[in-house]
Amino acid sequence: QVRLVESGGGLVQPGGSLRLSCTASGFTSDYYTIGWFRQAPGKEREGISCISSSDHSTYYADSVKGRFTISRDTAKNTVYLQMNSLKPEDTAKYFCAADGPACWIGIGSPSDYMYWGQGIQVTVSA
Numbered sequence: 001q002v003r004l005v006e007s008g009g010g011l012v013q014p015g016g017s018l019r020l021s022c023t024a025s026g027f028t029s030d031y032y033t034i035g036w037f038r039q040a041p042g043k044e045r046e047g048i049s050c051i052s053s054s055d056h057s058t059y060y061a062d063s064v065k066g067r068f069t070i071s072r073d074t075a076k077n078t079v080y081l082q083m084n085s086l087k088p089e090d091t092a093k094y095f096c097a098a099d100g101p102a103c104w105i106g107i108g109s110p111s112d113y114m115y116w117g118q119g120i121q122v123t124v125s126a
Contacts, residue, residue: 002026002115004096009120012086016124020081022096022117030072033100034079035107038092038122046092047107049081050100059103064090086124093119 008020022034035050048061049070058070069082079096097113 002098004098004115004117006094006096006117006120009094009122011123011125013126014086014088014124016086017082017084018086018122020083020094020096020120020122022079022081024077024079024098027098027115029077029079029098030074032098033103034070034072035097035100035113036070036079036081037095037097037107037110038090039095039119040092043092045095045110047109050103050107051079052103054102057103059107061107083122086122088124091122091124093121095119 003025005023012018031053033050033052037045037047039045048064049068050059051070051072067085071080096117099114100112101108
């Protein structure tokens with residue numbers, strides 16, 4: 001059974017850091033593009049970062065470029081999203097998704113991804 005589980009969310013002050021994890025089971029995540037999306041209340045789901053399977057190329061949305069870093073740990077079947085210099089506008093529910101398009105063309109849309117985690121809340125507030 002394919003499953004993605006996010007962890008590492010929570011409440012952090014502006015300027016702080018969090019590291020989200022996306023752990024896969026039932027498949028080898030290294031074989032698939034993994035994407036991170038987020039959705040704030042009343043807004044559409046936004047693609048923010050992805051990492052490809054073949055060459056581990058990465059993509060970042062302008063809203064997070066220079067602050068967020070995506071990486072893989074093949075041995076742990078886990079993809080990480082290191083989030084630094086967090087801002088209140090980063091507050092959202094964060095989702096990881098698998099089996100998207102190659103990242104060199106961008107993250108794609110949510111409908112491009114086959115598998116999804118349940119999401120985890122990140123709140124940036126003083």
